[in-house]
Amino acid sequence: MNSVYIDLAIGLVLAFLMFSLLLSGVNEGLVRLLGIRSKFLWAYLRDTLDGHKGRKSIPSTIAEVFASLPFRRDERPAFSAQPPPVRSSATSWTGLLYERLREIDHGKDGRTSIASIPPGRFAMAMMEIVTGEGGVPAMLAKLEQSGSPLYRPLKGAWDTAHGDLDAFRKAVEEWFDGEMSRLTMLYRRYVRWVIAALGLVLTLVFSMDALEYGRAILTDNAIRAQVATTADGGARSLPSLRDKCPEHPADPYGCVTEVLSAPAFVQMVSHAPVSVRIPEGGSPQWSWKGGDWLHRLISPGHWPGFLITFFALLFGAPFWWDILRRLTGIRVRAGETSGK
Known part of the structure; x- marks a missing residue:
């Protein structure tokens, strides 16, 4: 018995x-097909580096993430397989960042497919931008002048580092790591709602x-x-x-x-x-x-x-x-x- x-x-x-694996596969297929994860990241970066200027790029509701985000104006930079130029032609802080992340990118529909940036790589990219802008104080001045939301966290990191570039790099890395953890939790919270909706559809379609x-x-x-x-x-x-x-x-x-x-x-x-x-x-x-x-x-x-x-x-x-x-x-x- x-x-x-x-x-x-x-x-x-x-x-x-078996059906949970099918559900995960359908969800992942939709995410990759629509580039949702990549769009979610770059919408956040655009708001953080350049400011939303009256309209936030990062979605704030489940409807915006999976209904509006995949189909509205794409905030991601245009894909480029070229190495970073000696003299940058980017007109935004987001563009400057992407120029230094090209080596980890691969093209998809003419837009970047980067959906995850290691904190260490982000910190190194910021240090490269610092060098190109003439030092940390000069870059902070430009960030403040342009009204970039990135000014405050970088100003705090620079004050904490007391002029030490290595300490500044580590502080930027820790800040970005925390931001990515927060963004990941937000994204997963939205995804849980999508999983629930797909699970309901799957259950009813197969009438299981x-x-x-x-x-x-x-x-x-x-x-x-x-x-x-x-x-x-x-x-x-x-x-x-x-x-x-x-x-x-x-x-x-x-x-x-x-x-x-x-x-x-x-x-x-x-x-x-x-x-x-x-x-x-x-x-x-x-x-x-x-x-x-x-x-x-x-x-x-x-x-x-x-x-x-x-x-x-x-x-x-x-x-x-x-x-x-x-x-x-x-x-x-x-x-x-x-x-x-």
Whole structure:
């Protein structure tokens, strides 16, 4: 009996893991396709270095991040594969920064794809700008004159450093590291809402009823147990097997083959509006099941299962992978991990 419950737990966890991975893949695909992470970073940099001048570039709501940000005017600098010029032609502080980050960039749609800047690299870029501007005091004066929000943090870093350039560089690096941590937390907070929306869509599109899936796993186990009993008891056990397969009264073995060839997980993903079936020796057969799908959605009996699936997807793939490892005893050796 314990093995039945273990099979049930592993089956549910594995299903949640697979769909969580699908959810993460869809989210990451959208982020990369629309360049959201890169646009989010450079919108912040533009506001921080040059000021928003009446309109903030960095989004402040979930709607702006994933509805407005991908499609409005792109704040990212134009991509360039050339090394930093001796004499800069940039007309903004953001442009000056990008000129010194070109070596870590690769083009995409004519705009920079940089979505993460190491704090150490940012600090070195600022020191290069300092050199080009004639020293820290001269650059601070220009930042103050242009009304750049960057003036205050750099002025504080310079006062703390007491004229020591190395201390100033470290202070800039620590400040930028803190800013990136704050920005990452803000971005993840927005992403959680997107994950929730995509999880709801995924649950409804596949009409994934976790309770129904659990019952299907138990049914598979019951049929397997009945097959084993029939094998031990011979023909005298066939009547009980026929009771399990009323659709095939004359051929209970055929019924078992058909049922076990479509395990519970396959059944779980077979309730989408469009399904595909691959018969033996034939080409894929597509079928529209919109009516059955809609009927499942409006049936209150499936709603608790949908709700369980939705909340399970919110935990994410790393959580379900950890649970699966604990249930199955999977261990990753440190030597294998470090060798990759």
